[in-house]
Amino acid sequence: MKLKLGILDQSPVSHSDSSAASALINSVNLALFAEETGFHSLMYSEHHGVMAYGSSSPELLATIVLSKTKRIKVGTAGIMMRNYSAYKIAEWTKLLGTLYPTRFILGLGKAPGGLKDAVMALNNHKPVILSNLETKLEEIIQYIREEKGIYNGLIAQPVDLKDLPEILWLGSGMTSANEAAHHGIGYSFAAFMNSENGKSVTETYLKEFDETQYASKPSLQVAVAVSVAENSEQAKRNAYGMAYQFLQSRQLVSPEPVLPTEMIEQRILGTEDEEEFFTILDRIITGTSQSVYEKLQMTSEKYQTDDILLLCNMYREEDRMNTYKNIIENNK
Template sequence: MTEAKSTSRAHLSVLDFCTIYEGETETASIEHSVQLAQRAEELGYSRIWYTEHHNMPSISSSSPAVLIAHIGAKTNSIRLGAGGIMLPNHSPYVIAEQFGTLEEMYPDRIDLGLGRAPGTDAQTLGRALRRDFNAAERFPGDVRELEAYLADNSPIPGVQAVPGAGTNVPLYILGSSMFGASLAAKYGMPYAFASHFAPTHLEQATQYYRENFQPSATLDKPYVIAGVNVTGANTKEEADALYEKVCFNRIKTMVGRGRMLTDNQVEQLIGSAQGQQILDMLRYSAVGTETEIREYLTDFQEISGADELMISVQATSRETTLTGLDVLARAWELDPAIVAGRPGGN
């Protein structure tokens, strides 16, 4: 029997890449992330997650645990987490210690999303991170090992994660393919699909997860988080113009990595097969004012069957990012007093 899709309005959360906007410093991007978290908390968003990326000049979130520690001290109630930790890059034991420490610092506010992708290029992966290229094959076992450390059920006699043991930090499986859906269903964990940049298998993966979910000690029914992009502004014309710049910058960044492209070169790339492939990564994007965004996200929730929408605000500056967050909160009629109902929340 097919598991029924969510019918109530999904919770809204925020995915922060800690973007370094053109002309900004890493320090400025981190300051912006603090402001973003504080504003999300004020508006009633459920949680904010930070990504793990390496060797990317436009992203400063290479160390989610450090960011969470800093931003936790600047906020009061919003849940904070990694979306996610690329577990094959790390020892499960070290991650248990890091996130166990965060849980002790900020009780009942910490989440841990787990992915198996590298979050970087091959050169950085093999030489700088010194990661085994086959490490991703150990991902299912690493998840179980991490879970055991956090539950004070160490797989190694005499070895305990301190802090970490007994904290039971909530774990989430991240994915953009059937692999993650299958693993989350088998392990009885919440599943977050990365449809904000990998839209192809969204419906297939979330449906499989719901139909094959096996209840666990931590979760009795499936819980789906789906990523979606939002570009919001006070007028439709402003939103459309902003989204056009977002698309332009996306192609410029992804194609021109490590080299400078002229605006004319980028314009030519937009119409190419490569350019269109990059733009298709933004397939699930709500663009407009409160009305357009509300309508789009309502339809997207139905398509994805999501219990929670993880929002990637697409903008070009601090100001337009915060505006987009405000427009979205009004569109979804967020209430700061109502943030219950998601795994790990109270």
């Protein structure tokens, strides 16, 4: 079965370069490649105050890429809602939905997008209220749908969208799945973060989806981390840098630019972090071109969706591109 393959691009910065500018150029080049070779979508992540990733504004990067492409769907994965007002998110979403109808995807997340200092700075150094995120989602939907009764009929420009933009709720657990289903929006499940009970989470979303809300049918996307090389061992070693960034994020440490495998081995082997690191590494789908594609097909069957989002951060940009090239060639 042919898959709807997308790319989750975090604009990774490599330790060999340590340049956000290079990472952003790589992102634009990757977008043009994805458009040309038949990828279904491109999604851009949001991170603040870290050296590991080049972009802090997925909505701006998505806008640039939309202007340079004609076919591919482009979106945010996601906008970290606690940092912005519902009104402003709705405004620029409707702007992009007007200029690029049916192509822009609003991906929304509840994670902070950075460590404490960055989140405080984004919120004018005021404590962040976490309990109102679902309420904020409801407000965004009301503004986009131009429903009456919110703030005395306040509108979010531009009005009268021909097509409502697709909305994706990002998550990795049962709470986010239920929220997406309740509001009738799409759900992007981060399997690279939590694959243990993923099937029950996504089944809940599909079962509980409310067709009377924002969209008439469920839209399930599954995000996985991948690494392709000439042999399985090399593919796994190429993924060390990505796995180490995941480890740092889990430990609430600011992720570093993608490090070379040898440096990570020096840091990890024989330490208390070794077991956790290799557990994270095993969650990444690695192997040869054919074996990885077969695993993606199995992922599709497991989660009952053909919409698979691929994350690949590599120390060498050519290894990252090689992974995407090999996977899309197998999908034709």
